[in-house]
Amino acid sequence: MDFVQLIISGLANGCVYGLIALGFVLIYKATEAVNFAQGDFMMLGAFVCIGFTNHEYMGLNFWLAVPLSILVMGAFGYLFNWGILRHMFGQSQTSIVILTIAMGFIIRFAAGAIWSHEPTSLETPYAGQDIRSGGLVLGVDEVLIVIVTAALTLAFFLFFSRTRVGLAMQAASQNQLAAYYMGIPVKRIHSLVWGLSGMVAAVAGVLFASKGAIDPSTGLLGIKAFAAAAIGGFGSLPGALLGGLIIGLVEPLASRYGPPGVSQIAPYAILLLILIFRPGGIFSQTQRKKV
Amino acid sequence: MRFVFKTSYDTDIRLFKHRAQATWYALLLLLVLATPLYFVAIGDAYLLGEITGVLILAIAGMGLMLLTGHTGLPSLGHATFMALGCYLNINFLGAGVPWLIAFPLSGLIAGVLGTMIALPVLRLHGVYLALATLAMSILTGDFVVIAEPWTGGIAGAAVPDINIFGIEINRYSTPYKFYYLVLFVAILLVWFYRNLLRTPTGRSFTAIRDSEISARAMGINLTRTKATSFFLSATAAGLAGALFGHSAGYVTNETFDLVMSITLLLMIVIGGLGFIHGAFFGAIVVGIIPVAIANGRSFLATTFDVNINVPGLESALFALILVGFILFEPMGLYGRWLKIRTYFELFPFYRKDMFKRQKSYLKTDRVQ
Numbered sequence: 001m002d003f004v005q006l007i008i009s010g011l012a013n014g015c016v017y018g019l020i021a022l023g024f025v026l027i028y029k030a031t032e033a034v035n036f037a038q039g040d041f042m043m044l045g046a047f048v049c050i051g052f053t054n055h056e057y058m059g060l061n062f063w064l065a066v067p068l069s070i071l072v073m074g075a076f077g078y079l080f081n082w083g084i085l086r087h088m089f090g091q092s093q094t095s096i097v098i099l100t101i102a103m104g105f106i107i108r109f110a111a112g113a114i115w116s117h118e119p120t121s122l123e124t125p126y127a128g129q130d131i132r133s134g135g136l137v138l139g140v141d142e143v144l145i146v147i148v149t150a151a152l153t154l155a156f157f158l159f160f161s162r163t164r165v166g167l168a169m170q171a172a173s174q175n176q177l178a179a180y181y182m183g184i185p186v187k188r189i190h191s192l193v194w195g196l197s198g199m200v201a202a203v204a205g206v207l208f209a210s211k212g213a214i215d216p217s218t219g220l221l222g223i224k225a226f227a228a229a230a231i232g233g234f235g236s237l238p239g240a241l242l243g244g245l246i247i248g249l250v251e252p253l254a255s256r257y258g259p260p261g262v263s264q265i266a267p268y269a270i271l272l273l274i275l276i277f278r279p280g281g282i283f284s285q286t287q288r289k290k291v
Numbered sequence: 292m293r294f295v296f297k298t299s300y301d302t303d304i305r306l307f308k309h310r311a312q313a314t315w316y317a318l319l320l321l322l323v324l325a326t327p328l329y330f331v332a333i334g335d336a337y338l339l340g341e342i343t344g345v346l347i348l349a350i351a352g353m354g355l356m357l358l359t360g361h362t363g364l365p366s367l368g369h370a371t372f373m374a375l376g377c378y379l380n381i382n383f384l385g386a387g388v389p390w391l392i393a394f395p396l397s398g399l400i401a402g403v404l405g406t407m408i409a410l411p412v413l414r415l416h417g418v419y420l421a422l423a424t425l426a427m428s429i430l431t432g433d434f435v436v437i438a439e440p441w442t443g444g445i446a447g448a449a450v451p452d453i454n455i456f457g458i459e460i461n462r463y464s465t466p467y468k469f470y471y472l473v474l475f476v477a478i479l480l481v482w483f484y485r486n487l488l489r490t491p492t493g494r495s496f497t498a499i500r501d502s503e504i505s506a507r508a509m510g511i512n513l514t515r516t517k518a519t520s521f522f523l524s525a526t527a528a529g530l531a532g533a534l535f536g537h538s539a540g541y542v543t544n545e546t547f548d549l550v551m552s553i554t555l556l557l558m559i560v561i562g563g564l565g566f567i568h569g570a571f572f573g574a575i576v577v578g579i580i581p582v583a584i585a586n587g588r589s590f591l592a593t594t595f596d597v598n599i600n601v602p603g604l605e606s607a608l609f610a611l612i613l614v615g616f617i618l619f620e621p622m623g624l625y626g627r628w629l630k631i632r633t634y635f636e637l638f639p640f641y642r643k644d645m646f647k648r649q650k651s652y653l654k655t656d657r658v659q
Contacts, residue, residue, distance in 0.1 A: 034418050087618055090652065094365040097421055098560055099617050101367075101553060102610035109607030176652040216603075223429065230422050265433050268426040275423045276411045 004136060006252050012142035012211065014248020015149035019204035020225035021232070021240035022153060023197040029160065029235050030169035030193040033085070033096045037104035039222015041198060044107055045073045046122065046205030046214050047115045054123050062125050070202040077198020081191040089187065104219060112216040119213035122206065145207045152203065153241045160237065169193055227271040233281025242282060246270065293636065304489040323474060327467045336466040340538075343466070345578040346473045347534045348558065352570030353480055354527025355555050360565040361488070362520040363500030364417050368424030369528045369555050371431045374547035375401035376529025377450075377536035378435070378442050384451045391455060394533055401529025406522045413517045428552045435544040447543035450536040462538050473534055480527060484567055487523070496520050500565075550606070557613050563623025572624040580609060622646065 023038045035041070051057045052065035060068070084103070088096055126140040160166040171179045172186045179186050208214060208221075228247050232239025247267045255263035274281060295302070295309055307313040330339045355369050376397045383393030412423045435442045442448055453460040453472065460468045487493040495516050498506040507513055536542050554577060562573025584605055591597045620627055626646070634641040 028418075034421070084614070084618065091621065091648075092363065093417055094359060094363065094564075095560070095617050095621060097365055097418070098556060099614060102557070102613040102617075105603075105606045105610035106614070109603045109610075112603055180652075223425065226422060227426060230419070234418065261433060261436065265430060268430050271426045272408075272423060272430075275419060275426075279411055279415050279419065 006256060007249065008136075008138060008142060010249040010252045011245060012139075012145045012248070013251065014228075014245035015145045015241075016204055016208045016211075016244070017221070017225045017228045017247050018241040018244025019149055019152065019200060019207070020222055021229035021244050022156065022237060023200045023204070024226065024229050025235060025237055025240045026156065026193055026197045026200065028229075029237075030173050031190045032173050033093070034100070035197070036097060036100040036222070036226075037107060037219075038197070038201060039225060040104040040107040040111075040219035041073065041077070041201035042205045042208065042222065043214060043216060043219035044076070044111055044205070045069060045198070045202030046209035046218070047111050047120075047216075048072050048202065049206045050115065050120055050122050050209060054120070062123070066206055069206065070199050073198040073202035073205075074195045075198075077201070078191050078195035080198070081194035085194070086187055086190070089190075104222070108216045108219050111219075115216075117215055117217075119215045120209075121213040122209035124210040127210065139211075141207070141211045145211065148203065148207060149241065152200065153237055156200075157237050165189070165192070224267055227267045230271055230281055231274050233283035236281070236283040239281060239283035306485060306489075320478075327470055331467070339466050339470055340462060341578060341582075343462070343470045343473050344538055345574045346470075346477050347531055347538055348555075348577060349571045349574035350473075350477055350480060350534065351528050351531035351555055352558050352562065352574050353484055353567060354524045354531060356559050356564075356567065356570045357484065357487075357496070357527065358520055358524035359556065360559055360569065361493070361500060362496040362517060362524075364413075364517060364520070365421045365556070366424045366524070367421050367549075367552050367556060368426075368428040368431075369524075370547040370549070370551035371424070371427045372401045372405050372525040372528035373532030373535060373551070374431050374435065374542075375404060375525075376532030377542055377547070378438075378448070379529070380533035380536060381448055381450055381542075382441055389455075390453045394530070397533050398526045398530035401532070402522045402524075402526030405525030405528075406518050409521050409525075410514075410518055413514055413521065424552075425549075428549045431547055432544045435547075442544070445544055447541055449541050450539070453537060460537075462540060469537070473538075476530065476534065480530075481567060492516070492519060554609075557609065559623075561613060561616050561623055563625030564621075566623070566625045568625040568628075569623050576612075576624070580612075581605060584608065621648075 020038055020042050023041065024035055027033055027035050027038075049065055049069035052060045052068055053062050058065075080103075084099070085096070088099060124141070126144070129140040131138045131140060131143060160170060168179070168184045168189055169192075171182065172184055172189045176186055205214075208218070224247060225244065228243035229240050230243070231246055232241070232243030247270070250266050250270065251263050254266045258266075278284065293309065293311070297303065307316065326342065327336075327339060330336050351369060351373055354372075355366060358364050358366055379397035379400055380393055383397060384390065388396070408427060409420065409423065412419050436444045438444075453469075458468065459465065460472055462469050488497075495506065495511045498509060498511060499513065499516060499520075503513060506516075532547070539546065558573035558577045559569055560573070561576050562571065563569030616623060622629070630646055633645065
């Protein structure tokens, strides 16, 4: 029973990593840019929701606050691309990597200045409630995380493969110039996908903050989610989720059964091993450029 | 206006473009050689220690510049190579190896180990290299703790003094000697770097940065060239790490953390990606910012009675400067200087778009 309990809390954690990873992969799939600030987006989304919900701030109803904060983060993502990244269009990937790292620092600072560096948790109507069945005690928050993550991943998978906008996004990343010729508004598509990934970040943030306290440095969790995305294969949506789950499961198991200190190293050690032996990740999507 | 008539292909790759340039660099050399005299005169070597620190950062910056600025591969893990160089140096010195052998050896071993880690990832897109080095950088602190017998773990390790043929060099007791030592290493590396860029190897680095596909079409072995670049880069970082250890005197598991790796990257961007000068300019900025913030704080506190004590202000300010540079001056400080100089050299024929870079349209290398 103990083991199953461990697995389930690991799954819930893994889903949060998976959701953050989903945010990067969305952006990477459509724009070929890597957002190193995705973890900070998640943190910001959580704090926006806390600002709407918690009684010491605005004290809105939780079910009203969640869509509101998702909208706010969507707008934030859209404007982030429109205001900053669009000026980088056509520049090297390296500068975009550095730019997003720097933005992460700024977001972390801003969140600390607005909401303080104290760990805060989100006041949810389902806090502390359990589902009990056959000796298992499942927190409602954990179950909700798993369901929402699975639904979102499926929705985005279908979105990319079935809808016109999704196809336009794929086209925009496969060959920007050709996409332009086909009449795809590449820059607007980029802003749109940044908005989407802001929304996913908000969802991840809300789910994470309902499970435990967060503070501005929680954004560094993004690095673990990065490992998740790379383990799954950068650019693959189910891969992002799978990578997140692997890391989420390995962490509690390593800290329970492994020697001390291993649980912090394990995710990155897996990442390095994957990069060395199967460089493209589990669902590898890369091929070597041929001349 | 100056006209440089090119009468042979060698003119293009000469170390100095014309006599005036050589004169300026000779003057600069004299200046840096004479700097300690000023501190001898005022009898306080504190600032000289800071200048030495900037030089050490610049050495590490040159290493990263070769990789990121000239080969176009981002690395978020150069602090790891600094840590490798530093701890190897400590252990060699502890085992009784003379400094003159231990120092270059630790740099070389750091380079070899770094290349071994990076080799599999070098075949892939640059983003994967950023990721792998990021993971490496996060693990560094943990590995230092695990390898306690060699590194001292959390308690840290003291760095022995340098001894070259009986001359004892220590950062605090003999700051002038230490300055000259670091300066010598820095100049040696600049000389090496400058010459490297004139060789076929160095030029193939730049070719890879500008277009992997064209580079390959020209017959450049991508993986081998990238690995060479990585090796040289990690070696320079290892040497800088060894010197950093001597300058800090004491290193723990928290010395070479992720923030240091990122600082190095930010440094070369602010200085100017793709220019050796950029590493030095960036190091100067990184050296000045904390001092400027501390001074600004005490100025506000004494003059306006305003106390600003927000955690993370320093890194946020740093990040803000960086974002400003990337958006408005992607060529960095050195690029700005280059533009100003060209403006006056060509006066009145400077055009606004002279330094405009050609935009490229992205293509994915994924199969979908």
